[in-house]
Amino acid sequence: MNPLNHVAIIMDGNGRWGIKNKNSRNEGHKAGLITVEKIIKESIKQNIKHITLYTFSTENWKRPKQEIKYLFKLLENFLKKKIDYLHKQDIKLNIIGKKSFSNKLNFLLRFAEKKTIKNKKLQINLALNYGSKNELIYAFKKLKNKNLTMNEKNLSKFLYTKNIPDPDILIRTGNTMRLSNFLLWQIAYSEIFFEKKLWPDFNEKDFIKIINKFKKIKRNYGSI
Numbered sequence: 001m002n003p004l005n006h007v008a009i010i011m012d013g014n015g016r017w018g019i020k021n022k023n024s025r026n027e028g029h030k031a032g033l034i035t036v037e038k039i040i041k042e043s044i045k046q047n048i049k050h051i052t053l054y055t056f057s058t059e060n061w062k063r064p065k066q067e068i069k070y071l072f073k074l075l076e077n078f079l080k081k082k083i084d085y086l087h088k089q090d091i092k093l094n095i096i097g098k099k100s101f102s103n104k105l106n107f108l109l110r111f112a113e114k115k116t117i118k119n120k121k122l123q124i125n126l127a128l129n130y131g132s133k134n135e136l137i138y139a140f141k142k143l144k145n146k147n148l149t150m151n152e153k154n155l156s157k158f159l160y161t162k163n164i165p166d167p168d169i170l171i172r173t174g175n176t177m178r179l180s181n182f183l184l185w186q187i188a189y190s191e192i193f194f195e196k197k198l199w200p201d202f203n204e205k206d207f208i209k210i211i212n213k214f215k216k217i218k219r220n221y222g223s224i
């Protein structure tokens with residue numbers, strides 16, 4: 001049975017779910033948050049140490065202003081409401097991506113990170129304004145400026161994920177088979193699961209099914 005430390009998730013399909021069920025993309029984002037809570041709880045039960053949630057990509061700035069505004073309001077309210085609960089559950093919150101939002105949200109994100117920094121049960125890496133290409137270019141530049149040898153170990157030191165093991169599992173919901181600029185370096189050997197369900201319809205049972213499948217996979221890493 002494979003050990004499982006880290007699950008990364010591209011939570012896709014909120015917009016389509018919202019249009020289909022409530023005639024509003026934003027309602028889909030709201031419903032998606034309920035799935036986030038279910039997956040957090042199940043991750044604790046499964047004793048998973050890291051989950052990384054793709055919440056907003058560097059490309060998502062291309063969306064209509066009102067949708068972006070709604071998404072960040074949702075995040076702000078979620079943090080305000082849940083930070084004490086997350087802390088009590090021994091959950092550590094870590095943001096990957098550049099914090100260049102409103103002063104209020106930047107402050108709230110830093111506050112949440114600081115408050116939960118010593119927590120040990122589960123680390124939630126929220127990928128916010130995250131793009132893998134940006135992350136890699138930044139790391140390459142750092143290596144060059146510091147005159148360091150260009151190798152895997154040195155490069156990894158300048159990624160947002162520097163203290164995080166690579167994902168064992170990558171899940172993308174929403175019936176789309178692409179990576180959308182998510183953790184391109186880190187998923188070199190991840191087991192990838194594309195899930196037909198839209199994110200708000202995804203649940204603990206679907207998550208457990210994937211975990212059980214993963215546990216039985218023969219992971220070769222190039223060997224036999």
Ligand code: IPE
Pocket residue numbers: 011012013014015016017055056057060071174
């Ligand atoms: C993913 O769901 C959530 C974010 C990108 C914030 P989408 O909003 O991309 O949902 P679809 O793909 O349009 O259905």
Ligand code: IPE
Pocket residue numbers: 010011012013054055056057060176178180
């Ligand atoms: C990826 O989903 C980003 C997040 C889930 C946050 P998108 O819906 O933005 O991806 P594309 O644009 O369809 O590739």
Ligand code: MG
Pocket residue numbers: 012013174
């Ligand atoms: Mg999408």
